[in-house]
Amino acid sequence: MTTHPSSLLFQTPSLSLRGSTLTSLQERCTISLPQTQISALTEKSPSPSATLFRFxxxxxxxVVGPLDRETNDIYELVIVATDKGTPQRQNMTSIRVRVTDVNDNAPVFSANTYTKSILVKDVKVGDVLLTRSATDKDMGLNALVTYSFSSGASPYLALNGSTGEVTVASDLSDVTEDTPLELTAMAKDSGLPPLNSTANVQVLLMTVSLGVNVAFESSSYNFSILENEPKGRPLGTVKATPGSPMFVVTYVLTTHTDLFSVNALGALTTRESLDKETQEWYILEVEAEDSRTPPTSAVAMVRVQVEDVNEAPEFKEETYEAKIFSIAPYKYPVVQVQGTDPDSGDSGRLEYSLMESSSSFDVGRSTGQVYVVSAVGLEGKTTALLVKATDPKGLHATTTVKVDVQGSASNDVVVISLNQATNVVEKKVPEMEESLGRVLGWTVKVIGISSTSRGTVRSRESGSATKTYVSFIAVDGGEVIPAEDVKNKLQSEGSTVKAELEKVFGAGLEHVVEEESADTASDQVIVIVLGVLFSLSLLGLVVMGTFTLIKFRRMKGPRKYTYMESFDIDRRN
Known part of the structure; x- marks a missing residue:
């Protein structure tokens, strides 16, 4: 029968592992327990997931993982030992592992550069100009820092090796001009081997007080750039002076950083392509900061104007379609095309024209209104027109207008007269077509409005016309309704027609269904006759003027001084 101790006893070692960083198998210890087995090892460290130790x-x-004293200098390990007897017995104990320091961290200065400007008349020997400080993550002598100048020593400055204070070392009365001093300071620890780091020390000895703050050469800047330029285009440069050659100025853009950027020299560039029609002006703020401790700063405003680049116009629709009747008169509106130009101001004004001249249609130069010149002979045909919109600089766009000309005889036209001014009726054509359509039950198309009937011409000025003739046709399913059928329905529904038209023109509206079509051609005949008479008169005036000029020159040639005789100049008795 085998006997074994009733319990297991540890001789727990206390471990001290030297070195800020230890790797696997660098430090080890042995725990000797006969006929036992160490069954568990638990690490009580800040990072339990990392396995740093193993039995x-x-x-x-x-040690199977890296140890860093600056991260954790003590580890608590729990050990469980189990024997091989029956029944098994176990015991627990803990081990404390202490990581000692090695010199593996160099001192670090609080700033890379220390700057100071002083007036020599304001300081004396022993005055503290600035204090440099450095820290070391190690401990003990490894963290004990001393200071010294490693290069650029000056008789005017002294450095306290313990505190890092830079003081005036001698009388500055012999300094007669501004004198910049630039030195390199070193912070060194006391470890073995010692580690060190350096920083710049800049001191400006001034004889005359200058501006002590950074300032821009101008409080505002104005730059411009053409729209649609690719990103990365330069805008211009802003410049700030630090007030001392010892200091360096850096620039930071504080507004519109998504569209613009500024570099270390103050040069502004674009980050994106800019569009004048989206935004013409941008107000930027650029901040300049110097390198002194503490730094001073200034802000300048930058105005950026996006200048226009002529862009081609475009039509809202690629194709326009319209239907008219072959009896449509001159200037009858077909369809209005509309182009848009992304440019602004005069650059965005468009002029419309036909790509090829047409004897049947034309377009208003400024309105884009396509109208009828003469639809005779186009019955049952579809005419395609190419309309062009041109900007002032010659860029243009085109669109297609398809006009379906439906046949209709002139005797299908119905004429009614209204006791309204012509210009009033012209403004209410859509409402009038809708009202008459509701009464008749057909689609009504007004093809002419005139103040003329049977050769009588009336004034078209507002308020003076007492009677206006409206010519229209009625359509049902694409077929024109005969005029007699339309007239009969107008007569039978007279009261309803009156009520509907009063909704458009107001109370007191009177209408008459005319038996004869309005003489729409009379105005054109009068215009043609007057045009011919005017041309003949103009020709006569030209001939008469030419004859008079020739006669005057002939009379002027042989006689001299006629104007002198007329005014008795130099007349001798």
Whole structure:
């Protein structure tokens, strides 16, 4: 029968592992327990997931992960030992592992550059100009820092090796002009081997007081750039002076950073392509900061104007379609095309024209209104027109207008007269077509409005016309309704027609269904006759003027001084 101790006893070692960073198997210890097996090792460290320690079967404790004293200098390990007897017995103990320091961190200065400007008349020997400080993450002598100048030593300055204070070392009365001093300071620890770092020390000895703050050469700047330029285009440069050659100025853009950027020299560039029609002006703020401690800063305003680049116009529709009747008179509106130009101002004004001249249609130069010149002979045909919109600089766009000309005889036209001014009726054509359509039950198309009937011409000025003739046709399913059928329905529904038209023109509206079509051609005949008479008169005036000029020159040639005789100049008795 085998006997074994009633309990297991540890001789727990206390471990001290030297070195700020230890790797696997660098430090180890052995725990000897005969006929026992170490069954568990638990690490109480800030990072439990990292396995830093491990026991071998013979009881040797191994370091299997990196140890850094600056991260954690003490580790608490819990060990469980189990024997091989029956029944098994176990015991627990803990091991404290302390990581000692090695000199693996150099001192670090609080700033890379220390600057100071002083007036020599305002300081004396022993005055503290600035204090440099450095810290070391190590401990003990490894963290004990001393200071010195490693280069650029000056008789005017002294450095306290313990505190890092820079003081005036001698009388400055012999300094007669501004004198910049630039030195390199070193912070060194006391470890073995010692580690060190350096920083710049800049001191300006001034004889005359100058501006002490950074300032821009101008409080505002104005730059411009053409629209649609690719990103990265330069805008211009802003410039600020630090007030001392010892200091360096840096620039920061504080507004519209998504569209613009500024570099270390103050040069502004674009980050994106800019569009004048989206935004013409941008107000930027650029901040300049110098390198002194503490720094001073200034802000300048930058105005950026996006200048226009002529862009081609475009039509809202690629194709326009319209239907008219072959009896449509001159200037009858077909369809209005509309182009848009992304440019602004005069650059965005468009002029409309036909790509090829047409004897049947034309377009208003400024309105884009396509109208009828003469639809005779186009019955049952579809005419395609190419309309062009041109900007002042010659860029243009085109669109297609398809006009379906439906046949209709002139005797299908119905004429009614209204006791309204012509210009009033012209403004209410859509409402009038809708009202008459509701009464008749057909689609009504007004093809002419005139103040003329049977050769009588009336004034078209507002308020003076007492009677206006409206010519229209009625359509049902694409077929024109005969005029007699339309007239009969107008007569039978007279009261309803009156009521509907009063909704458009107001109370007191009177209408008459005319038996004869309005003489729409009379105005054109009068215009043609007057045009011919005017041309003949103009020709006569030209001939008469030419004859008179020739006669005057002939009379002027042989006689001299006629104007002198007329005014008795130099007349001798």
């Amino acid at each position: 071998r079967e013979d009881g040797m404790l191994l």
